[in-house]
Amino acid sequence: MAKVTFFPGKKTVEISEGTTLLETAIAAGIQLESTCGGRGTCGKCKVQVEPGKLDSHKDYGNKFLSESEKEEGWVLACKVQVQEDLTVQVKDQQKDAHRRKTGLDQSIDVEVNPSVEKHFLQLSRPTVADQTPDWDRLVAALPNQATLFNRRIAVNLPNVFRDANFQVTATVAGDSLLAVEGGDTTQRSYGLAIDIGTTTTVVYLMDLNSGKAVDSDAVTNPQRVFGADVLSRITYASKGPEQLKQLQTLVIEGLNKIIEGLCKNNQIRREEIYQAVVVGNTTMSHLFLGIDPTCLGPAPFIPVFRQSVQVEALELGLNILETGHVVVVPNVAGYVGADTVAVMIAAKVDQLPGYTLAVDIGTNGEIILAGGKRILTCSTAAGPAFEGAEIKYGMRAADGAIERVKITDDVELAVIGNTKPIGICGSGLIDAIAQMAEAGVIYESGRIVNVPEDLAKLPPKIQERIRQGEGGFEFVIAWGKDSGSGEDVVLTQKDIRELQLAKGAILAGIKILMKEMGIGLEHLDRVLLAGAFGNYISKESALQIGLLPDVPVEQIKAIGNAAGNGAKMVLLSKEERKKAVALAGLSEHLELSTRSDFQDEFIDALAFER
Amino acid sequence: MAKVTFFPGKKTVEISEGTTLLETAIAAGIQLESTCGGRGTCGKCKVQVEPGKLDSHKDYGNKFLSESEKEEGWVLACKVQVQEDLTVQVKDQQKDAHRRKTGLDQSIDVEVNPSVEKHFLQLSRPTVADQTPDWDRLVAALPNQATLFNRRIAVNLPNVFRDANFQVTATVAGDSLLAVEGGDTTQRSYGLAIDIGTTTTVVYLMDLNSGKAVDSDAVTNPQRVFGADVLSRITYASKGPEQLKQLQTLVIEGLNKIIEGLCKNNQIRREEIYQAVVVGNTTMSHLFLGIDPTCLGPAPFIPVFRQSVQVEALELGLNILETGHVVVVPNVAGYVGADTVAVMIAAKVDQLPGYTLAVDIGTNGEIILAGGKRILTCSTAAGPAFEGAEIKYGMRAADGAIERVKITDDVELAVIGNTKPIGICGSGLIDAIAQMAEAGVIYESGRIVNVPEDLAKLPPKIQERIRQGEGGFEFVIAWGKDSGSGEDVVLTQKDIRELQLAKGAILAGIKILMKEMGIGLEHLDRVLLAGAFGNYISKESALQIGLLPDVPVEQIKAIGNAAGNGAKMVLLSKEERKKAVALAGLSEHLELSTRSDFQDEFIDALAFER
Incomplete structure (x- = not known):
């Protein structure tokens, strides 16, 4: 040792x-x-x-x-x-990794009518003439006479009743009883909306009476140490039950830390959190529930389950009320998960007129095309390039990350935290490459300009930034003298290739969905960008690099952390919860790997042209 | 320490x-x-x-x-x-405490149609063209399309499917999936019928295919160290959650030991036991489920629950299949429990013509009077006298227990195990006192004969046996020279009082039920004696001491361990399980303590007269 x-x-x-x-x-x-x-x-x-x-x-x-x-x-x-x-x-650079907002102040459009309901009950005392059992006495006073027996609550029911002089508050959800508390506690009712991203996990603490977010917090998904993408996690989980359990434990312990903090900071007891609604991609849903995701890895990409799953918090070890419910929103397919269904909910894709394209660019890229009473979905192996992985100086949107790039006579940068740059995040990367394409630093093919006559067309300060690196040409975004680390921050040819593959896959996916729907560019009424990423991306740059189809820029709209918002809406509304099931059922999933036309579209989509 | x-x-x-x-x-x-x-x-x-x-x-x-x-x-x-x-x-006298049969060979009359069903499924393999999730693939092949998702089974489903080449056996019960096993395992399906008596716990291992009892075993209820009667247990449980938990753990660990032995002796794995049906009195049902029985103790005797309860075995720690179901049969009232409902099932009280009286004399005495489409029940504080408690030389029906007594010129005994007597069990006690009453050793009032002229009427060897003891007169049943311990085995005046109170309570309860039903002795078509006790009791002696109403002896029938048999029937038949709920619901419970006429009947019933 x-x-x-x-x-x-x-x-x-x-x-x-x-x-x-x-x-x-x-x-x-x-x-x-x-x-x-x-x-x-x-x-x-x-x-x-x-x-x-x-x-x-x-x-x-x-x-x-x-x-x-x-x-x-x-x-x-x-x-x-x-x-x-x-x-x-x-290195202590992780501290402020979640500087950016977790969407606490994002408003959601939902009528507050949660499945969790509290009822204050004034029960009559039993007598020898009325020997009704405590449980029956309780259920008789509830709106739902079919409320199911719950042993864990029954265990201590006599004390709760008698200590509170038979004045109690029952918390129910559907035909489940979640809690019985002494006195009138109807004013205190909380729930969690949880968005388990491959990279970042966000938790919103919601007041179920007002429908308002009380607080929120985010952490890096602790599973990240086993790889940035879902495939690495699947590979690790498939090693055996222990590894699977380890991944589950990591995410749940991470959530429990957040919950502890949220409770402490807002003077809420964990027992006052009655429900947690969880969204995540299909792999994250499997891992959260401790269900073997092995068969999601290789073709034919088979999930174990697709439906909405509800389990007691105790069973998972999630530190809310033990008898509280954890609701996992349904998935569509192996690579179109609950988070995508939550995006549908938040964007209200079923209610928008015409045709709506919604793209959620996270570690994977999920695409929704809704219209004509159909919902088509597909996912693309976007790879984690947009989140800074596989990019030499890539980093998350934390202090020191370049988030905006402009190329004129030289390179102008905007850096998160207004500090010296140490790396580049997704929005900076898209900006940089869009600007490089526009300025002629790269060819349409993505290759860095190296032919002398093409180099000569560039401003002198830009020319200086193009140089031979270890693995080919590279472009210096920030010189060491200006950087936080003293090192040059560069974009390598390989970095550009990574981005090209990612954006090509997304655009090809979009085109396949449009083809399947039988519509052209002119039919698209709007393009919605979901995910924190969508908030920070430059729409013009996204169009410039061909990440999105060539629609007028005003049709593109960032809708924030739509997955998290969808989770909040499912938590806050029975109707939205039902709708999540309906939308997941309605969705038609296109498995791109089986389509002979995908490779064509993909290769077409690799070039940097508008 | x-x-x-x-x-x-x-x-x-x-x-x-x-x-x-x-x-x-x-x-x-x-x-x-x-x-x-x-x-x-x-x-x-x-x-x-x-x-x-x-x-x-x-x-x-x-x-x-x-x-x-x-x-x-x-x-x-x-x-x-x-x-x-x-x-x-x-003392090592406990060893063979359960020499008597546990009812393994008792036949039950039931059509085998258990709620646990096994289905061998030959599933198609998934392809990219058929990405149906594993769970959906399974459910689609089951008879019940509404089968509920079970996370614990889903956890490892991909392995089970693929290791068995998609040839699996699914075990279901209603809308629950209990297990998925590789290959065709339909031939192996087991369940437990468990009768938790206040004194003795009996477990029957049943083959769910044949409906036959494979094996059975019994142990003393380990809670007995906290008192012989339910009140002592309630008192202990009411001290706090730890004590409640301790009582639950004791009974479950006791059951687990039996289960381990049954599995080993019959080469069955615990995972092949898919369901356990549990009967017991209301207090035992509460303690088994870990539910606070405190309010069952004092008037108004309020149970926490009355309905049938089903929980996963894992939740209770009962060592059958973790996802298997533990089904607790419904109770009628605080002192008429699932065991009494099981007696109704076993006796088929709903199908018998005319009027049926059924009496289950265990540690408590539960009485059923069925007829005219009604079922009346009551319970009496019979006390554990019939099981040897509170009787100076009382003991359970184990080796050395006097089980038959005949008084002629002297006392003739039959002793269990054909050994020297060391004490007296319930059937021996009833025999002894019936014979003492008949021979004139006690007066009608129950007092031991002590007036010289009355003593003189007795045979000399009987006279010698009446003597002054520490707490009053006593009757020597077996002299020390003939006993196993070398001590005289005596019945004290107090012992006779204990029996008088017990039998008086039962007879008074029977009379109240008959009055409530509006019938007289002449309307009673049969008297059924449930419980192991009923098998061994002398019907004539029971009539002699006035434990039962004065019907012709041929109308009295012992029906064996009817509670255990009822549990077996509920395990083996969906219909019987439904019927248990129906009968419990139909039963009208009479709370004797609220009846002003009970005391009268009780005092009348104390005397030894026919």
Whole structure:
């Protein structure tokens, strides 16, 4: 066994020799950035090890490390196998990863009528002439006489009744009894809307009386250490029941931490949270419920379930009321999940006139085309490029991330937090590449300009930024002298290829859906961009790079965290909950991998042209 | 802390000083006989402590101990507070407590059609053209398309399907899926019928295909250490959630031990037991489910629930299939429980012509009067006298128990196990007192004959047996020279009073029901005796002492362990399960304590006259 201590925070764990530092960090509950699942290919899990402890001849991810980093003891945590006691310094850049709003102040359009209802009951006392059992006495006073027996609540019912002099508040949802509390507690009724993203998990604490969001919080999905994309998670989960359980535990413990904080900050007891509505992609739904997602990985991409699932909070270990309900919104298919159904709910796609295209660009890209009483869906392997993964200097939308790029005589940047840039986030990446295409830094094909006569057409300061890197040409977005790290922040040819593949897949998916629906560009009434990403993206840049079909820019509308909003609406309204089931059932899923026309559309969509 | 070691078996536990030896035995999992709940009044928890360890001036239950016992270090375990390490010898008389049959070979009249059904399914493999989720694929092949989602089964479904090449057996019950197993397992399907008596718990392992009992076993209800009657258990449970939980755990662990043995002896895996049907009185049903029975204790005797309850085995920790169902048969009222409903089922009281009286004499006495499309029930505080508690030499129907008594010139005995007598069981007690009444050893009032002229009428050997004891007169049933312990086995005046109160309560209850039904003795078509007790009782003696109304002896019929048989029938037949709910609902419960006429009937019923 060896002891490893992590700074800042001074967390110490004991692990067996041979464990990687990345695994050790996971064991210590420390969130290292890692998007490749410890394969040594993303270069993000950099940590600093005390000098002299490691064999300097070994490769600890050298290609991702500058000379100065190597000298200072920086290594990739996934490349280090611990052999003796170590002290490790973790980069502290994660702190404000969720600077951006979680959508607390986003208004949602829903009539508040939640399935969770509280009833204050003034019951008569039993007598020898009226020996009605406590449970029957309760149910007789409820609107729903078919309320199901709940052993866990029955266990202590006599005390609750008699301590409160038979004046109690019953909380019900459909034919379930969730709680019986002494006195009149109808004024306090809370629920959670939970959006489990592959990258980020957001929790909204909702007041079920007012329908208002009381508070919200977000964390990086702790499963991220096993890879940035769903496939890495599926691969890990498929190793066995323990690994599956580990992934489930990670996400639930992450949620429990948030819930604890939300309760504390808002002086709410966990027992006052009666329901949690959960959305996420199909893999996240499976992992959240601890259900084996293995068959989602390879074709034919078979989920275990598709329907809405309701379980007691206790069964999952989610720290709301133990007998409270956790409701997982239904999925459409293996790669079109509850989050997409929630987007349909939030966008009210069933009520909008004409044809609506809705695109949710997260770690995966899900596309909805609704109109003519049909809903078509598909998903594309957009890859996590838009979230900064697989991009050399990619990072999440945190302080130091370049979020806007303009190329004129030189490069102008907007950086989150108004600090020096250290990397680039999704919206910055799209901006950068759109501007590079427009300025002639890249060809239509995506290749970085390198023919002298083409280079010569560029402003001198732009020319200087194009150079030969290790893996081909690269474009310097920010010089080391101006950057937070002192390193040049560059976009490599490979980065551009990653973006190209992602945007090409999305556009091709959109075109296939339009073809299936039998409509052309002129029929599209609106393009809705869901996801936090949609809020920050430049619509013009998205059109410029061909991420979206070539509609007038005013038809494009960002609708914010629609998945989270949809979850809130399902929580707040019985009707929306029913509608989620109906919309999921109505949706026709197109499996792009089976379509012979997809490859054509995909290749067509790779180019940078409008 | 002090260490206490119990022999035989050499079990050692550590406990805090001041703990009683009875509590210590409970902690060690040792079943001491105790029927007063540790109050020092039953005198049954005798153990032998190594010499010199206890203060010889203290009273460790002296009135229950002979001089020789005191010298040998015998004490009542409940009277000893442990102060230092001790070695304790426990009487080994418990071993064969359940020598009598548990009803394995009793035939039941039921058409086998259990709610648990197995379906062998040959499913098609998914393809990209048929991406139906595993769960939907399964449900589509089941007879019931409304089968509910079960997360626990879904967790591992992909493996089960693919390991078995999509040839699986689904086990369902109503709209629940209980299990999915690879291959065709339809030939193996088992269930348990469980009868939780206040004194004895019996488990029948049933083959759900054939409807036959494969095996059965019984144990003393481990809760018995907290008192022989339900009131002692209620009192203990009402002390707090921990005590309630303790009682629940005791009964469930007891059942789990039986289940383990039944599985092992019959080469059945616990996962092949898909359902358990449980009957017991209302208190036992509450404790089994861990539901607070406090309000059953004092008037107005309010149960928490009355209906049939179904929970997953996992929730209770009962070691059958985790997702299997535990079905608790409905109760009628606070003191007429599921066991009485099971008696109605087994006796088919709804189908018999005319009027049927059914009496279940266990630790409590429940009475059913059915006829004219009505079912009346009541319960009487029969007390545990018939099971040997509160009777000085009372014992259960185990080896050494006097089970038949005949008084001629002298006393003739039949003893279970053909050994020397050490005590008397319920049937022996009724026989003895009936014979004493008939022979003139007791007056009609129940008083032991002591007036010289009355004594003189008795045969000389009988006269010798009447003597002054510590608490009044007593009658020697077996002389020490003939007994197993060397002690005289006597019936005391108090013992006779106990029996009088018990039989008086039952007869009064019967009379109240008949009055309520508006029928006389001449209308009664049959008297059914339920319970193991009914099998062994002498009908003539029962009539002699006035335990039953004065019908012709041929109208009295023992129907064996009718509660257990009813449980088997509910397990084996959907229709019987429905009928149990219907009969419980139809039953009209008479609360005797509210009836002004009960006291009159009771006092009338105390005398020994026909």
